[in-house]
Amino acid sequence: MKTSASAWQRLAAAARHTSEKNDDAAPFGFSTRVAALAMAAEQPALRAMVNRLLWRALGAALVLMIFSIAANYSSISLTADGDQDPFDPVAEVLTTS
Numbered sequence: 001m002k003t004s005a006s007a008w009q010r011l012a013a014a015a016r017h018t019s020e021k022n023d024d025a026a027p028f029g030f031s032t033r034v035a036a037l038a039m040a041a042e043q044p045a046l047r048a049m050v051n052r053l054l055w056r057a058l059g060a061a062l063v064l065m066i067f068s069i070a071a072n073y074s075s076i077s078l079t080a081d082g083d084q085d086p087f088d089p090v091a092e093v094l095t096t097s
Contacts, residue, residue: 069076
């Protein structure tokens with residue numbers, strides 16, 4: 001049975017005999033195959049990430065809406081009661097001209 005030292009010696013000898021040409025370029029058509037596989041594969045991780053971001057955006061929009069209603073409650077309640085005329089900037093501009 002061969003020892004691990006002899007296996008290492010064979011591996012080192014094979015590494016020394018490799019060609020000196022360092023061709024790091026991908027094979028012809030590799031990028032096309034990778035792009036086609038990426039587009040064909042279902043991407044549950046991407047879908048989950050977008051879904052999570054959409055729920056967060058919806059939550060932020062709801063918080064902003066509630067804050068806006070609370071901040072403008074006094075002017076909203078005045079117009080609903082009908083006691084006071086609300087400030088109408090368009091009417092102000094038209095009456096001054």
